Amino acid sequence: MVKLTKELIETLRDSETVKTLTTTDEAGNPHTVFKDTMTALDEESLAYIELIETSHTYKNMLRNYWNKKSVSITLYNEKRGIFYQIKGKPYKWVIDEPLWDQFLDKVWSMLPDADPSGVWIIKPKEIIDQSYEIRRMQEADRSPNSLFWYRYLGPRS
Numbered sequence: 001m002v003k004l005t006k007e008l009i010e011t012l013r014d015s016e017t018v019k020t021l022t023t024t025d026e027a028g029n030p031h032t033v034f035k036d037t038m039t040a041l042d043e044e045s046l047a048y049i050e051l052i053e054t055s056h057t058y059k060n061m062l063r064n065y066w067n068k069k070s071v072s073i074t075l076y077n078e079k080r081g082i083f084y085q086i087k088g089k090p091y092k093w094v095i096d097e098p099l100w101d102q103f104l105d106k107v108w109s110m111l112p113d114a115d116p117s118g119v120w121i122i123k124p125k126e127i128i129d130q131s132y133e134i135r136r137m138q139e140a141d142r143s144p145n146s147l148f149w150y151r152y153l154g155p156r157s
Helices: 006-013 058-068 097-111 131-143 145-153
Strands: 018-024 030-034 040-042 046-052 071-077 082-092 117-131
Touching: 006 040, 006 071, 006 082, 018 058, 030 058, 046 058, 046 082, 058 082, 058 097, 097 117, 097 145
Parallel strands: none
Antiparallel strands: 018 030, 018 071, 040 046, 046 117, 071 082, 082 117
């Protein structure tokens, strides 16, 4: 099992972090939405509250859960200089536990007229640092000559 680092947990809990969730429909087409309520519960679990029970995201999460398919969460925090992708599996749907009450209180403080349908818990399976520096080094390791050709062209203005 993959564990979230302290840095990732703090980033997920930071209100300035942009968080997206990508699910897939029955044909495998991606569907991406912003999820401000996405957070880390602990080092092994993420969660968010689903605001609309009839949404594409809800239907896709349910299908991904039944079919044991992965979803993808993207995090971007400019202040922290963090850009990550987390691939995980929908694990549990919560509508009657203390976690539900905790999320409900938070969402109602922001959207008093909201009628959320439940909280999804996601278990991370893969964590990928998508920052430019890291990705560039990984690609250079994978294909050592790739950086050479750009240097061969000379300096850029």
